[in-house]
Amino acid sequence: MLEIIKHGLETTVQELPGRIGYWEQGFPPSGPADAWSFRLANLLAGNPRDTAALEWQFIGPTLRFHRDGVIALTGAETAARLDDKSVPMWQTIPVRAGQVLACSPAKTGARGYVAISGGLATANVLGSRATFHMAGLGGLGAGALKAGQQVPLGESGATHKLMRVVDSARPPIAPAASAGTIDNRIAAMLGPNDTWLDDDSIMMFFDSEWTVSTQSNRTGLRMSGPQFTFSAQAYAKPAEHGSEPSNILDHGYPVGGISIAGQTPIIFIHDSPSAGGFFVPFTVPRFDLWRLGQARPHEKLRFRRTSMAQANEGRRRLDKLCSLQSLIEIDTVDA
Amino acid sequence: MPAVDVKSPIPGTFYRSPAPGEPPFVAEGERVSADTVIGNIELMKQFNEVFAGVGGILTAFMIADAEAVDSDAVLAIISTD
Numbered sequence: 001m002l003e004i005i006k007h008g009l010e011t012t013v014q015e016l017p018g019r020i021g022y023w024e025q026g027f028p029p030s031g032p033a034d035a036w037s038f039r040l041a042n043l044l045a046g047n048p049r050d051t052a053a054l055e056w057q058f059i060g061p062t063l064r065f066h067r068d069g070v071i072a073l074t075g076a077e078t079a080a081r082l083d084d085k086s087v088p089m090w091q092t093i094p095v096r097a098g099q100v101l102a103c104s105p106a107k108t109g110a111r112g113y114v115a116i117s118g119g120l121a122t123a124n125v126l127g128s129r130a131t132f133h134m135a136g137l138g139g140l141g142a143g144a145l146k147a148g149q150q151v152p153l154g155e156s157g158a159t160h161k162l163m164r165v166v167d168s169a170r171p172p173i174a175p176a177a178s179a180g181t182i183d184n185r186i187a188a189m190l191g192p193n194d195t196w197l198d199d200d201s202i203m204m205f206f207d208s209e210w211t212v213s214t215q216s217n218r219t220g221l222r223m224s225g226p227q228f229t230f231s232a233q234a235y236a237k238p239a240e241h242g243s244e245p246s247n248i249l250d251h252g253y254p255v256g257g258i259s260i261a262g263q264t265p266i267i268f269i270h271d272s273p274s275a276g277g278f279f280v281p282f283t284v285p286r287f288d289l290w291r292l293g294q295a296r297p298h299e300k301l302r303f304r305r306t307s308m309a310q311a312n313e314g315r316r317r318l319d320k321l322c323s324l325q326s327l328i329e330i331d332t333v334d335a
Numbered sequence: 336m337p338a339v340d341v342k343s344p345i346p347g348t349f350y351r352s353p354a355p356g357e358p359p360f361v362a363e364g365e366r367v368s369a370d371t372v373i374g375n376i377e378l379m380k381q382f383n384e385v386f387a388g389v390g391g392i393l394t395a396f397m398i399a400d401a402e403a404v405d406s407d408a409v410l411a412i413i414s415t416d
Contacts, residue, residue: 009383105345214378296346298405
C-alpha cells in the first residue's frame with residue numbers, strides 16, 4: 001500500500017495509453033499530461049513504461065511507503081525529501097517500508113511524476129487506470145486522491161537496478177523565463193479548420209507570443225494574445241453553425257486541437273471535451289503535448305509550424321528516448 | 336517585532352477579496368492569526384486559499400489585487416508579536 005499523507009493539488013493515478021475507445025460517449029483519453037517524464041519515471045522504477053503511476057500538479061504530495069522497493073521522481077522540478085534527506089530527481093531511489101517522501105511545490109514546470117516499483121494497482125475503469133477527475137473516474141473511485149487514502153500496489157521484483165536518465169534524454173522543462181525561445185516552441189500543424197482563418201491570422205498565430213491563463217487545467221490550456229481575423233468561410237455559413245465567426249456546427253475535437261472561442265484560443269489536452277462548436281484551425285501533434293502539460297500560468301508560449309511528416313518523425317524520436325537506452329546504471333541493490 | 340514574508344506556494348493570479356466588488360479578506364494593518372485567509376490564488380480554474388501562516392499584524396501587501404504571481408513570490412508581510 002501507498003499512503004497519501006498530503007494530496008498536493010489534484011494528484012491522480014495515471015496510466016498509458018489512457019482510456020481509449022469511449023470518446024464518443026464523452027470519456028477523454030486522460031493519462032499523464034507529460035507522457036515523456038511519466039515513461040522515464042516508470043523505467044527508472046523498473047516498470048514497463050506505461051504502468052500506472054502518480055501525477056501531481058504544482059504542489060507535490062507527501063507519501064508514506066508500506067513496503068520496501070524503489071521509486072523515481074521526474075517531470076516538474078521539486079525539492080523532494082525522503083524522511084529528512086533530500087533525494088535527486090531523474091534517478092532510481094530505494095525506499096524502505098515506513099519512509100515518508102515529501103515533494104515541494106514545482107520550481108519549474110507544472111506536473112511531476114512519482115513511479116513506484118510494481119506500479120499502482122487501482123481498479124480498471126472502462127479499460128484503464130487513468131484518472132478523469134472531472135467525472136470522478138479512476139484512482140480510488142472518486143478521481144484525484146485524498147489525504148488518508150491507501151493506494152494498492154502491484155507486484156514488484158526482489159532486486160532493482162539503480163539507474164539514472166542521461167541528460168540528453170530528459171524533457172527540457174524550462175524555467176518560465178526561457179520558455180518561448182526557439183528551441184522551446186510548440187509544434188502545431190494546420191487543420192482541421194485552418195481555412196476559417198484568413199492568411200494574415202495564420203501568420204500572426206505563428207509570429208505571436210501567447211500567454212497561458214490561470215484558467216487552464218488538464219481539460220484545456222486557455223491563452224491570451226492578439227486578435228484573430230477570419231476568412232469569408234467563417235461568415236458565409238448556414239445559421240445553424242452559430243452567430244460568432246468562430247462557431248462551427250458541433251464536431252469532434254482532436255486531442256491537441258487549438259480551438260478559437262470567440263477570440264480566445266483554447267488547446268484541448270488530455271481531459272478534453274470530445275466535441276463542441278468552435279472551429280479548430282491548428283493541432284499540436286502528440287509528441288509535443290508534454291510541453292503543454294508543463295506550461296505554467298502567465299508563461300509565454302510560441303508555436304512553430306509542423307508538417308505531418310515532421311510530426312511523425314518527432315513521435316518516433318520521442319518514442320526512442322522513452323526507452324531503457326536513455327538510462328545508465330548506477331548500482332544494484334537488494335530490495 | 337520581526338517581519339515574516341507570506342510566500343505563494345504556486346503560480347497563478349492573486350486576489351485579495353473573495354469576489355469582485357467584495358471587501359478584501361484582510362486590510363493592511365489588521366491583526367491576523369496563522370489560519371487567517373489573506374487571499375486567493377487562482378490556478379487550474381480553482382481558487383486556492385492563502386493562509387497567513389503566523390499570527391501578528393499584516394503590515395503590507397506586496398502584490399496588488401488580480402496581479403500575476405509566480406511560486407515563492409512574497410504576497411504580504413506580517414509583523415509577528
